[in-house]
Amino acid sequence: MLVVGNGPVITRDDERPFLPDGAVAIEAGRIVAVGPTEEIRRRYGRADFLDAEGGLIHPGLINGHMHFYSTFARGFGGKGGSAATFTELLERLWWRLDKALTPEDCYCSALYAVVEAVKCGCTTLIDHHASPRAVRGSLFEVARAVVDGGLAACLCYEVSDRDGPEAAAEGIAENKAFIDHVAASGEPRLAATFGLHASMTLSDATLERCAAAGEGAGFHVHVAEGPEDERLCRERHGRSIVERFGRFGLLGPRSLAVHCVHVDDAEKELLAETGTAVVHNPESNMGNAVGFAPALDLMRRGVLVGLGTDGYVSDMFRSLALASALQRHGLADPDAGWAEVPKMLFRNNARLADRYFTCPRGRLVPGFAGDVIVIGYRPPTELSEKNVDGHLLFGPGAVNVVATVASGEVLMKDRCLTRLDEARIAARCRELARAVHERF
Ligand SMILES: [Zn+2]
Numbered sequence: 001m002l003v004v005g006n007g008p009v010i011t012r013d014d015e016r017p018f019l020p021d022g023a024v025a026i027e028a029g030r031i032v033a034v035g036p037t038e039e040i041r042r043r044y045g046r047a048d049f050l051d052a053e054g055g056l057i058h059p060g061l062i063n064g065h066m067h068f069y070s071t072f073a074r075g076f077g078g079k080g081g082s083a084a085t086f087t088e089l090l091e092r093l094w095w096r097l098d099k100a101l102t103p104e105d106c107y108c109s110a111l112y113a114v115v116e117a118v119k120c121g122c123t124t125l126i127d128h129h130a131s132p133r134a135v136r137g138s139l140f141e142v143a144r145a146v147v148d149g150g151l152a153a154c155l156c157y158e159v160s161d162r163d164g165p166e167a168a169a170e171g172i173a174e175n176k177a178f179i180d181h182v183a184a185s186g187e188p189r190l191a192a193t194f195g196l197h198a199s200m201t202l203s204d205a206t207l208e209r210c211a212a213a214g215e216g217a218g219f220h221v222h223v224a225e226g227p228e229d230e231r232l233c234r235e236r237h238g239r240s241i242v243e244r245f246g247r248f249g250l251l252g253p254r255s256l257a258v259h260c261v262h263v264d265d266a267e268k269e270l271l272a273e274t275g276t277a278v279v280h281n282p283e284s285n286m287g288n289a290v291g292f293a294p295a296l297d298l299m300r301r302g303v304l305v306g307l308g309t310d311g312y313v314s315d316m317f318r319s320l321a322l323a324s325a326l327q328r329h330g331l332a333d334p335d336a337g338w339a340e341v342p343k344m345l346f347r348n349n350a351r352l353a354d355r356y357f358t359c360p361r362g363r364l365v366p367g368f369a370g371d372v373i374v375i376g377y378r379p380p381t382e383l384s385e386k387n388v389d390g391h392l393l394f395g396p397g398a399v400n401v402v403a404t405v406a407s408g409e410v411l412m413k414d415r416c417l418t419r420l421d422e423a424r425i426a427a428r429c430r431e432l433a434r435a436v437h438e439r440f
Helices: 037-043 068-073 086-100 103-119 138-149 165-185 204-213 227-237 241-247 265-274 282-287 295-300 316-331 340-354 388-394 422-439
Strands: 002-010 018-027 030-036 048-051 056-059 061-066 122-127 152-155 190-192 194-198 219-223 256-259 277-280 305-307 372-375 401-406 409-413
Touching: 002 037, 002 372, 002 401, 018 037, 018 056, 030 037, 061 256, 061 305, 061 316, 061 340, 068 086, 068 103, 068 422, 086 422, 103 122, 103 138, 103 401, 103 409, 103 422, 122 340, 122 401, 138 152, 138 165, 138 190, 165 190, 165 194, 165 204, 194 204, 219 241, 227 241, 241 265, 265 295, 277 295, 277 340, 282 316, 295 305, 295 316, 295 340, 305 316, 305 340, 316 340, 316 388, 340 388
Parallel strands: 002 048, 002 056, 061 122, 122 152, 152 190, 194 219, 219 256, 256 277, 277 305
Antiparallel strands: 002 018, 018 030, 056 372, 372 401, 401 409
């Protein structure tokens, strides 16, 4: 049993959002009590005590869209010259990198991403995986890394026709096998959806097979990320992407439409009507120069919009700051999104996770996953329940996450990892990455 206490507690729960000096008690992986430090320590006197020393006590962060395998792209520019368009970037870097991955690469790239997530205070991730030359068993390798690292993740394999019918069939089978495994295992740290790459690399015949194989699991798919995806869909299929996916039964409350940069008003309405969630990835959208995502407009229409990193980084505080600046800049409105952008990360990502995991997470409430971080932050102005998001937007950042607890286990304390050997994992990754880049 563990108690994390002696600091302001931000619960992200509407009933009691803020305790000026509080503590969280965790037993068997779940939160059992939240209250004033003195009271909780008295009640759970025998528990181990993690002293926040006045730092902020906050739920573990959730990343709404990640690609663990992107670890091996770091510092590697690809081959074949610079890309003029987003599609060229996919062809010259990502679709060559993922083809070079072996099962061990899938495990180690995910394990390294888990190390970085722990150091950034991120305890739950929704991942989208691709390794077209090592499809079978790949999600099980990624899952092993997540569980070995002590975190929680919702996984899927991105089915695509870009590597031929055999790879597409293997992708469908891998999603199905992993969905069945998660349902049978009862492991609360794992969840599954059915993954699809994007409309532009999926034929009608493949979509039909995916719809049948993934029924009930929800679909995790890139939607209208670059302008080409939307244009090609209208040219080839005579309708928009969201409408196309809707016709195949791929929308709904368990489905994630990632990016939605180029969706039109009718598509936005269809996303809202079907309860399909959207994940906004500001750094990726800016970095790939694909356009400005109408994230606030989608929220106003009632779409659940979460926040992700799209594999760029593991730092959700960085995504928060970029999303906030991007929306204000893109809308030319210095007032835009002050409340909505923090809501994407601190509220909506928890609601997203609730759609997939059996154990609720992202709030400091009894019964929820014992995922807690301590942010070593001494505010220079008064901090209250009303302005905490303003502090987190401009204040500490991920580098000041001093402790990370997931499912009640202390994974980082005083910024030292307790479970994973970062140097050893990084060294093995460098060996593997060298070989990946040679095969590239
Ligand atoms: Zn992505």
